[in-house]
Amino acid sequence: MSDDELPVYIIPEFASSSSSSSSSSSFEFLASVALATLEEDTTSSSRYRMSRRLFLKIVEDITATFPWFRSSANATGIRGFSEIQKCTCALRQLAYGNLADNYDEGLSFSTRTARECLDNFCIAIKYLYGEEYLRSPTSHDVARLYQAHEARHHFPGMIGSIDCTHWSWRNCPSSLRGQYHRGDHEHPTIILEAVASYDLWFWHAYFGVAGSNNDNNVLKQSSLFILEVNGKSPEYGFTVNGHRYDRGYYLGDGIYQPWSCFLKAYAYPVARKEKILKKLQESARKDVERAFGLLKNKWAIIERPARMRDKENIANAMYACVILHNMILKDDGNAISWCTSGIILTIFVLPTLIFSIAYVTKRRITCYVVILRR
Incomplete structure (x- = not known):
């Protein structure tokens, strides 16, 4: 299916011979109208947060790999929902954060079917694109990040900024509320640790730690430094003031440990150079905050408390939003590593x-x- 050629769907006429044929044709009529409307909506990036070309590519890849999304007929011969309808239902839940029963009246989606669309869509996105869009930076990527961050923030050797954010869990089981609840949040939360660059690309995402932990506890459980520990990380050094350094660093706030891989601002700057460094560091560290803000603004399901009861489904939804965020950046041509x-x-x-x-x-x-x- 090309970008400019979409299949033409003919709306069937209502049959008047029998009640079964009438219900079958009426269902096909509603499905055809909904499908035509959804395909018109894909031309607007503001509704689906992505271009029509990218949306159709995702639908085609998912349909080729997961048979659940393919349209099939039941025992009475009535055709079910098409792959575009199922993917659109899942995308709308991610983009707007609506309840699953919101699509019952207009699109004839039951609550159970809408939930299954969301869960299977998130699993498919993570399975198909997780290896590419959640990968660690290669030597080529690190070189581009050095060049862009030094030009923009005047920090040679900067890979990105690291920070954590919380996603509220509304339907957290009572037995886990003490573990996932913290005093500064109304509901129990689950923590996302991420590393973002200036182009708002997420180079690292680790989700699933209970909300009662702090950033240091999350760092000790995450996989950020697994490649360094195993000796497989890309070695791309940089030079500052005549000194050669083998690896880059991340910008972090004051809670992180004073390791060589973190560049933190002075807590109490006194000299003029210390004040300048603190100002530049705090300004450059806003990259990850802007990335979190854009992620929550683009996918409203993260902004609202999660209604899923299964923690695995919540994690799949979070990773799907991060992957789709990076895919949109690449499709728009705003990613540093692809420029x-x-x-x-x-x-x-x-x-x-x-x-x-x-x-x-x-x-x-x-x-x-x-x-x-x-």
Whole structure:
């Protein structure tokens, strides 16, 4: 199925011979109308948070791998929901965070079917795209990250920013509430640890730790440094003030340990250099905060308390949202690792130089910056 050619669906006429044939044709009529509406909605990226091309690619990959999404007929010969309808139902639940029974009246989706669409869709996304879009950075990626972060934040050797966020668990079992509840949250929560770069790409995501833990406890359980421990991490060094360093570092807040892989701001800066470093570090560390904000804004299911009772389903939904977030960045051409050197120079280096020139010359050149960002 190409981007510009969609199959034409003919709406069947209602039959008046018998009640069974009438109910069958009426169901097909509703399914056809809903399917045509959903295909029209895929042209708008604001509704599905992605382009029509990417949406159809995901539907095609899922249908080829998971037979559950394929349309089939029941014993009476009535056709079930198509693959586009099932994927759309799951995407709408992720994007809007609505209840599963919201799609009963308009699309004839029962509550059970809507939940199954969401669970199977998240499993399919994690199975098909998790290895590519949740991978650790390679030597090529690290080189691009060094170049972009040094041009934008003036931090040579910076891989990304690390932080944690919480997802509330509304239907947490009573036996686990003491383990997952913390005083600063209304509901029990589950923690997501992530590393994000300036382009808001998630290079690391670890989800599932109880909400009563802090960031250090999550770090000790996550797989962030597994490759370093096994000696398989990419070695791409950098030089600062004549000193050679073998590995990069992450920007973190004050709770993390004073390790060489973390660059933290001074708690009480006194000298002028310490104040400048604290200001730059706190400004650059906003990358992961912006990534969390965009993730929750794009997928409202994370912003609202989770209604699933199974923790595994909650984890699949979180990983699916992170993977889809990275897929959209790549599809839009905003990912650092998928850009050429010329594009990186245009997006990250030139706007910084232009703003520096504007600060010195007091000239209004905002229009040029907008053109360069496009």
